[in-house]
Amino acid sequence: MQATLDRHGRIDILVNAAGIIHRNRTLEQHTEAEWDETFDTNVKGAFLMSRSALPHLRAVRGAIVNVASYAGLVGFAGAAAYAASKAALVNLTRTIALDHAAEGVRANCVCPGSVDTDMIREAWRLTGAVDAGFITGVALPVDGGITAV
Numbered sequence: 001m002q003a004t005l006d007r008h009g010r011i012d013i014l015v016n017a018a019g020i021i022h023r024n025r026t027l028e029q030h031t032e033a034e035w036d037e038t039f040d041t042n043v044k045g046a047f048l049m050s051r052s053a054l055p056h057l058r059a060v061r062g063a064i065v066n067v068a069s070y071a072g073l074v075g076f077a078g079a080a081a082y083a084a085s086k087a088a089l090v091n092l093t094r095t096i097a098l099d100h101a102a103e104g105v106r107a108n109c110v111c112p113g114s115v116d117t118d119m120i121r122e123a124w125r126l127t128g129a130v131d132a133g134f135i136t137g138v139a140l141p142v143d144g145g146i147t148a149v
Helices: 002-008 032-060 081-105 116-129
Strands: 012-017 061-067 106-111
Touching: 012 032, 032 061, 032 081, 061 081, 081 106
Parallel strands: 012 061, 061 106
Antiparallel strands: none
């Protein structure tokens, strides 16, 4: 955070986009270390960065954007820790939005489907899946936070 402030003088937006997945694991197959690693990366990292950025975002009426996953909305077979962590990130986002709206800080969460990254390429390699055009048929509430409650 300090390096960004030193270089740019202010922070207007924070994007939390880290993510890891341990695939082909039912709940019983996940190790505790995998579970902790997934939550540390996918949720705790966003928590720590958001907490650190909030005073700076408050000063400029800035925004937080968290990148979760559709798996955080509907679940994801074979990746219990990933789906649970992304669901936690969705609700962390809602809570930040509600807690800091009066201070002018906005928080939103993007929940994409498969995006061409190293992580998804490895999943496709393991499962034989292929990519598809992916933004279609989505209902994205842009409602000032009413559905966050």
